[in-house]
Amino acid sequence: MSHQYCTFVLDGHLFGVPVSSVQEVLKPQALTHVPLAPAEVAGLINLRGQIVTTLELRNRLGLPRRDPGSPSVNVVVRTGDGGTVSLVVDEIGDVLEPDEDTFETPPETVPARIRALVTGVCKLQEHLMLALDTERAVSVESAA
Amino acid sequence: MDDIDDLDDIVEAFLVESHENLDQFDRDLVELERDPSSHELLSSVFRTLHTIKGTSGFLGFAVLESVTHVGESLLSRLRDGETTLSPRTTTVLLEMVDAVRALLAQIEQTGSEGDDDYAALVARLTAILDGDDTSTTTTTSANDELVPVPAAATQQSVGASPWGAAPPQNGLVHADDLAIALAEREFAEPPQPATRTSDDRGYGGVDGSTDNGADDGTLRGVGPDTAVTAPTPRTETRRPVADSSIRVDVALLDSLMNLVGELVLTRNQMLQRAATREDVELQRTTHRLNLIAGELQEGVMKTRMQPIDHVWSKLPRVVRDLSVTLGKAVDLRMEGRHTELDKTILEAVRDPLTHLVRNAVDHGIEDCERRRLAGKPEQGTLLLRAFHEGGQVNIEIADDGAGIDPEKLRAKAVTRGMLTTESAAAMSDREAINLIFSPGFSTAAAVTNVSGRGVGMDVVKTNIEKIGGSIDLTSVVGAGTTVRIRIPLTLAIIPALVVSAAANRYAIPQGNLLELVRLEPEQAQAAIETVHGTPVYRLRGRLLPLVHLREQLELPVAEHATTYIAVLQADDRQFGLIVDDIKDTEEIVVKPLGTQLRAITLYAGATIMGDGQIALILDAMALARRAGITLEGAGTASAAAAGAVSSARAALLVVALGDGRRVAIPLDAVDRLEEFPAGRIERVGSHEVVQYRGQILPLLRLDDALHAYGEGTATGTTQVVVCRSDGRLVGITVAAILDIVEDELAVRSHLDSGGRQGSAVIGQHVTELVDIGSAVATINPELLTPLRAG
Numbered sequence: 001m002s003h004q005y006c007t008f009v010l011d012g013h014l015f016g017v018p019v020s021s022v023q024e025v026l027k028p029q030a031l032t033h034v035p036l037a038p039a040e041v042a043g044l045i046n047l048r049g050q051i052v053t054t055l056e057l058r059n060r061l062g063l064p065r066r067d068p069g070s071p072s073v074n075v076v077v078r079t080g081d082g083g084t085v086s087l088v089v090d091e092i093g094d095v096l097e098p099d100e101d102t103f104e105t106p107p108e109t110v111p112a113r114i115r116a117l118v119t120g121v122c123k124l125q126e127h128l129m130l131a132l133d134t135e136r137a138v139s140v141e142s143a144a
Numbered sequence: 145m146d147d148i149d150d151l152d153d154i155v156e157a158f159l160v161e162s163h164e165n166l167d168q169f170d171r172d173l174v175e176l177e178r179d180p181s182s183h184e185l186l187s188s189v190f191r192t193l194h195t196i197k198g199t200s201g202f203l204g205f206a207v208l209e210s211v212t213h214v215g216e217s218l219l220s221r222l223r224d225g226e227t228t229l230s231p232r233t234t235t236v237l238l239e240m241v242d243a244v245r246a247l248l249a250q251i252e253q254t255g256s257e258g259d260d261d262y263a264a265l266v267a268r269l270t271a272i273l274d275g276d277d278t279s280t281t282t283t284t285s286a287n288d289e290l291v292p293v294p295a296a297a298t299q300q301s302v303g304a305s306p307w308g309a310a311p312p313q314n315g316l317v318h319a320d321d322l323a324i325a326l327a328e329r330e331f332a333e334p335p336q337p338a339t340r341t342s343d344d345r346g347y348g349g350v351d352g353s354t355d356n357g358a359d360d361g362t363l364r365g366v367g368p369d370t371a372v373t374a375p376t377p378r379t380e381t382r383r384p385v386a387d388s389s390i391r392v393d394v395a396l397l398d399s400l401m402n403l404v405g406e407l408v409l410t411r412n413q414m415l416q417r418a419a420t421r422e423d424v425e426l427q428r429t430t431h432r433l434n435l436i437a438g439e440l441q442e443g444v445m446k447t448r449m450q451p452i453d454h455v456w457s458k459l460p461r462v463v464r465d466l467s468v469t470l471g472k473a474v475d476l477r478m479e480g481r482h483t484e485l486d487k488t489i490l491e492a493v494r495d496p497l498t499h500l501v502r503n504a505v506d507h508g509i510e511d512c513e514r515r516r517l518a519g520k521p522e523q524g525t526l527l528l529r530a531f532h533e534g535g536q537v538n539i540e541i542a543d544d545g546a547g548i549d550p551e552k553l554r555a556k557a558v559t560r561g562m563l564t565t566e567s568a569a570a571m572s573d574r575e576a577i578n579l580i581f582s583p584g585f586s587t588a589a590a591v592t593n594v595s596g597r598g599v600g601m602d603v604v605k606t607n608i609e610k611i612g613g614s615i616d617l618t619s620v621v622g623a624g625t626t627v628r629i630r631i632p633l634t635l636a637i638i639p640a641l642v643v644s645a646a647a648n649r650y651a652i653p654q655g656n657l658l659e660l661v662r663l664e665p666e667q668a669q670a671a672i673e674t675v676h677g678t679p680v681y682r683l684r685g686r687l688l689p690l691v692h693l694r695e696q697l698e699l700p701v702a703e704h705a706t707t708y709i710a711v712l713q714a715d716d717r718q719f720g721l722i723v724d725d726i727k728d729t730e731e732i733v734v735k736p737l738g739t740q741l742r743a744i745t746l747y748a749g750a751t752i753m754g755d756g757q758i759a760l761i762l763d764a765m766a767l768a769r770r771a772g773i774t775l776e777g778a779g780t781a782s783a784a785a786a787g788a789v790s791s792a793r794a795a796l797l798v799v800a801l802g803d804g805r806r807v808a809i810p811l812d813a814v815d816r817l818e819e820f821p822a823g824r825i826e827r828v829g830s831h832e833v834v835q836y837r838g839q840i841l842p843l844l845r846l847d848d849a850l851h852a853y854g855e856g857t858a859t860g861t862t863q864v865v866v867c868r869s870d871g872r873l874v875g876i877t878v879a880a881i882l883d884i885v886e887d888e889l890a891v892r893s894h895l896d897s898g899g900r901q902g903s904a905v906i907g908q909h910v911t912e913l914v915d916i917g918s919a920v921a922t923i924n925p926e927l928l929t930p931l932r933a934g
Binding site for chain 1: 697698741746752756760
């Protein structure tokens with residue numbers, strides 16, 4: 001049995017989250033900055049009257065910071081506790097349905113910060129897709 | 145017990161009703177102790193128990209029925225004047241109520257009565273029933289004149305009532321049977337008044353009739369017609385209110401409330417958009433939307449409002465039980481029991497309130513002996529007061545007991561290692577008294593089973609603060625202790641002040657806001673001083689510690705020409721929050737933040753503003769804590785009240801009239817202060833009005849109202865104090881707004897009655913006090929009619 005993945009690009013790498021957890025994909029929204037928030041939190045967006053926390057996924061994964069003004073897309077995901085979180089990514093990709101046997105556990109060489117959030121590496125024909133664990137990706141401990 | 149499942153609905157209705165009835169029962173019984181001869185109360189308790197007994201027999205709850213049956217017999221004797229109520233009887237009766245509650249809880253959980261044995265209780269009740277026979281009062285004849293209830297009526301009604309007729313021993317009742325039985329009950333009703341002829345004068349007080357005994361004469365004459373409208377047994381109407389109300393699931397109200405919240409937000413956005421368009425039709429529509437949304441919001445809020453009596457009604461019982469156990473005499477008085485607040489808040493204050501009341505009886509009020517020695521009346525007084533003030537509910541719990549000795553608290557804090565001797569000595573009495581709210585602090589010399597285990601006051605404080613309230617304690621040794629709780633009316637939609645810092649806007653709940661200060665550059669330089677590097681501002685002679693919002697939010701600090709200070713009250717501290725700009729006040733809907741941000745205590749949530757942008761809601765308490773503002777740093781206005789158990793201090797807005805007279809308006813009547821350019825003032829008929837927040841605000845010249853004829857102010861702007869009078873907004877035009885003061889409202893003279901309450905010396909000037917309500921009424925009675933109704 002295989003799963004569908006919603007893919008997106010971050011710093012040239014292809015990532016994917018299960019389609020079942022994705023609520024919608026939005027163009028960049030007006031962000032309200034939250035002072036004192038952890039670096040991963042980009043701010044808050046008003047999603048049809050609902051206040052949704054937006055995470056900068058690059059920061060969450062320890063990737064180089066986004067250049068201000070560079071294009072981005074919001075992937076809104078539902079979390080287990082019924083909440084909604086928006087993830088800022090560089091570019092949205094296709095929905096893929098890779099075979100189960102193309103997955104491998106992430107190699108040791110993958111930085112620990114990413115490995116902690118990745119459930120597996122999918123060997124696609126041209127490149128690799130890192131499958132993200134949505135729950136772990138959105139759980140940000142704020143230190144303040 | 146499958147049959148019970150079939151009966152679910154009926155049993156559930158029975159449980160709900162019985163719980164309500166028992167609350168009433170408790171109240172009435174305690175009341176009855178004070179006034180044992182009250183026939184009305186006796187009838188009420190009898191009816192309550194009778195209903196429960198009847199239904200329990202009907203539904204086949206044999207144990208419940210046997211317990212209530214004995215109780216009923218006992219009550220019927222009391223009611224008929226055959227015996228009088230002794231404390232022992234009351235205690236046993238209350239025990240019986242507890243047993244009934246336990247049984248009901250058991251039924252609610254398991255559907256059956258369980259195996260608990262209540263034989264001992266029944267025996268005790270029977271003992272009183274038998275034993276007191278000898279003490280039959282001789283006042284029966286005297287009673288007869290006042291409340292003519294023939295003893296026979298009870299037996300007859302119990303026996304003849306269809307409840308009594310239902311075989312109590314049938315363990316199970318099938319739903320069909322029940323339906324038939326109910327139907328029979330309905331049909332059996334009509335002949336009853338007929339069969340009970342006029343000799344049965346006690347009937348009115350016994351069974352399902354809503355009328356009291358006085359109407360008996362007319363009641364007798366009725367035929368089957370009344371039977372149709374006669375209340376069914378389950379909804380036996382003690383209070384006619386039950387007929388005009390329905391039960392609604394709280395979850396439904398909650399979701400309605402959420403929807404209204406959304407509607408309010410959408411309306412706010414709509415209003416802002418519409419204001420920028422030249423479309424008259426759109427303007428009109430949004431205006432209507434505004435009014436309707438406002439009224440809808442009010443209406444939905446009202447459905448969630450409950451009188452505080454819902455919580456208080458349990459307290460007489462608590463106080464009674466406790467004082468009997470402790471051998472104290474306590475007179476519990478309640479004022480403002482109809483004060484309403486949101487259901488969720490009501491639930492949240494239930495436990496803290498009960499705890500405080502128990503504390504007051506246990507630790508506050510002394511026993512009779514000690515009170516006598518202290519020269520006080522033997523009976524202690526516990527006063528509960530509830531009232532609305534400035535959009536908040538105040539609840540006071542005042543006892544006239546021993547009070548709290550700050551010395552003892554200091555000593556205790558030192559022995560507990562919470563404070564050093566020096567820091568304890570440096571503490572003011574007021575601070576020392578408030579040590580009682582520290583975790584793990586109990587002043588009870590002996591741990592009783594009532595209170596004094598060291599968990600308590602701190603939990604009370606935490607719970608009150610959780611719902612955005614504050615708690616304050618004042619005490620005078622030997623004279624008593626007063627605890628004052630201030631809580632918001634509702635949590636869902638709150639008025640808030642919107643301020644800005646850097647690019648963001650922030651909302652501060654109005655409940656925390658005391659006043660706003662604007663300092664021009666030259667003023668700011670002189671007025672803001674530093675104490676040990678901390679900026680302070682002299683606010684009417686008191687030092688107010690200042691906090692930079694930008695600093696607290698770790699934003700780059702920017703210099704502004706004008707300094708805006710929002711004076712905030714957090715707990716019992718006051719501080720000034722320096723913000724970039726002060727925007728407006730707005731009704732905001734509190735929304736929780738995501739889990740990623742919950743750890744930042746500075747934010748109480750977020751809200752969506754009229755333009756669709758998000759504003760974070762600041763928690764004043766957390767701001768103060770983060771800024772390190774200590775109790776010591778704040779000379780608080782309320783601190784001055786420490787001496788007086790209840791001082792009549794009032795905040796007043798001082799304004800000037802055209803002829804230079806000073807007039808004070810109670811601040812709680814003041815909604816906002818506005819400045820309108822003269823060109824914006826329009827006329828409707830002979831009235832001056834101004835368009836204000838989508839409404840027409842009638843203006844009232846205070847000069848005219850108070851016959852002050854000075855030179856008209858030639859300035860281009862008009863100072864308007866927007867006041868609330870009977871829930872309506874009225875703009876009061878004044879020559880100048882001078883100051884806000886807090887003063888003892890001891891009215892010194894009553895020179896005039898025309899819209900004034902009298903005069904007082906405020907800040908070394910004779911100042912007239914204005915009663916807004918009568919000022920508005922005397923000038924222009926019809927002025928208010930064009931305003932929106934309600």
